[in-house]
Amino acid sequence: MGKYKNKLLKFKDGIINRLFVNLKWAYSFYRMYLGRILFYAFVEILKLVVDFFITYKVGNVVDFAISKDTNQVIRMGLLYVVMFVVMSFLSISANRIAAWNFNSMQADLVKKLFKKILKADWEELTAFHSGDLISRISNDAKIISQNAGSFLTTIITQSAMVIVCLAVILVNDASMILVVIIVAPIIVLSSRIFMKKMYDAQNIIRQIESRETAYSKESFHNIQAVKAFGLADEFYRRITLLEQDRYKADMRSNLFSLLSWIITYLAGIFSAIICIGWAFFRVDSGAMTFGTLTVVIMMAYRIATAGKTLLQQIPLSLQLTVSIERVREVLDINNEKLVETAEYEKFAVETEKDGVSVRVENMSFAYKNGNQIFNDVQLEANPGEIIALVGPSGEGKTTMLRILLGIIKAGSGNVYAQLPGENGDKYSFSTETRSLIAYVPQGNTMLSGTIKENMQLIAPEATDEEIIDALKQACAYDFVKKLPDGIYHNIGESGVGFSEGQNQRLAIARAILRKTPILLMDEATSALDVATERKVLSNLMRKDAKRTCILTTHRPSVLSACNRVYRISDTKVTVIDDAEIQQLMNDF
Secondary structure: OHHHHHHHHHHHOOHHHHHHHHHHHHHHHOHHHHHHHHHHHHHHHHHHHHHHHHHHOHHHHHHHHHOOOHHHHHHHHHHHHHHHHHHHHHHHHHHHHHHHHHHHHHHHHHHHHHHHHHHEOHHHHOOOOHHHHHHHHHHHHHHHHHHHHHHHHHHHHHHHHHHHHHHHHHHHOOOHHHHHHHHHHHHHHHHOOOHHHHHHHHHHHHHHHHHHHHHHHHHHHOHHHHHHOOOHHHHHHHHHHHHHHHHHHHHHHHHHHHHHHHHHHHHHHHHHHHHHHHHHHHHHOOOOOHHHHHHHHHHHHHHHHHHHHHHHHHHHHHHHHHHHHHHHHHHOOOEOOOOOOHHHHHHHHHHHHHOOEEEEEEEEEEOOOOOEEEEEEEEEEOOOOEEEEEOOOOOOHHHHHHHHOOOOOOOEEEEEEEOOOOOOOEEEOOOHHHHHEEEEOOOOOOOOEEHHHHHHOOOOOOOHHHHHHHHHHOOOHHHHOOOOOHHHOEEOHHHOOOOHHHHHHHHHHHHHOOOOOEEEEEOOOOOOOHHHHHHHHHHHHHHOOOOEEEEEOOOHHHHHHOOEEEEEEOOEEEEOOHHHHHHHHHHO
16 A cells, blocks of 8 residues: 555656646746737647548548539538638638747746846855856746747647547447557556656756856957967866766657657557558448548547647657746845834935935854854944945955845844934845845946946936036046047947946946935955045045945055944954054065
8 A cells, every 4th residue: 555655656756747847837827928929829729620520521522522423422522622721821820820929928928037136135146156047037937938828829729629530430330349458557657757757858958058158158258368278278178078968868869759759659650550450350340431531530530640749749848848947046045124104204315305315233254054144233423424344355345245234134133324423214125125226236247338428327317418417527537538429339248448447437327317315346456556546536436425435455555544434243343543554564
């Protein structure tokens, strides 16, 4: 008894169950397209009806020809011409509807995935490589869109074809039911043999495709370093190994598909021999006419054709299942907690008058992997101040900025913005308070497009004059005005065409346009010379004396311009005095 129970549990958790679970998800996701899918199914069913009619009437044509009834033969011939025209129109219509459904479904699924990634919890999202996410958006979304509607329609129509044709055969000769009882289990069992192996192979293929996309993305993004270190051959070798893995996985999947098809095909041939042999026996015994025999053979052929189509759905269904699971993994990521209140809107308006302070009190934080970053730390930054965060790499400088941005949430303690004054209103930092902050991240964050388009990402309504003013504050206008197109100059991918220092100044100018009371800069001046760095910081504070500026840096040259310097090290945040700052500058 226990043995059968284990087999039942294994079946419930097996491929068939996963297929149905994922098809259920596909149905729930595409409910808005249910009308279109049903319309497509209706056209396919009409094709089925016409096809069946053409096949069924073959028996009459044969009997009319044998009886030499010319008029009836001509009439049936004309009817066949009409039916073939109708069949062609339906086929064209079905193809067009399928394309309509596919493109609409893919567009919506891609948008849904893209929006999820943009809104997802940052820590959960970092579990996925960006190349893997690209693969899921492009490849898996396409597979789902291509098959979500047509797969079920094909199953329904072709199964209906098998049932109807089988019914016709049984109506013409009820004794064929004995043959059906014999051959049906053979067909069903033969189709199940390699299903698990085909599923595993499809899963491996999707994973390898994600690795290839990720590796290609990293290679192209770091193409200068690849060339500088003479690593072209090494990178080519590695992509070759990935291609070999993909080739082996594809061939393995193809092998299992072929073996499954061969076994099922042979089972079908064996079943057909039994059916046809029995039919000829019935003709020979006088229990069946030649016209009926023709109908039986044609129905058997239609069953075989429909069966072949159904067999082709097995690898497609497994491919669809794998892609759905990969898409669901992304869609199941928790979203950031978005908070929108009238209370915050009032608070944000108040910050425009005299700025806002940043307070961190008794705050502790650890990433989900258990890495403890902060333990009971304090920090303060007030309007008109420049605050620097220094310390070894990986100790928590960028993490502090992420907490202030609401990208991650402190484990304990208080992290809030406060209006000036001891009793000023307070508001905890979250996704909502990002509107108070302009942020200049590490690295190159310029996007393809003109300088103006990059600036207007932050301030869509910014005029040319406002953009130029921001560029001047960031000491970027001196080189921008020399460009042939000025602020309409096109920036290449990742700022190609500009130096690292120029890209940093453009990024600072973009942040300035946000006109927020808080400015966060993460190693944003690392590529600038000391004089330009000091001038940029001076411009920032002179233009808006109420701005609260917090920056991270490894360069002591900027520390003398700061009101306070915090060292972040060993989960602690401590203020360092002038003597320590001078020592850092001397050591540098």
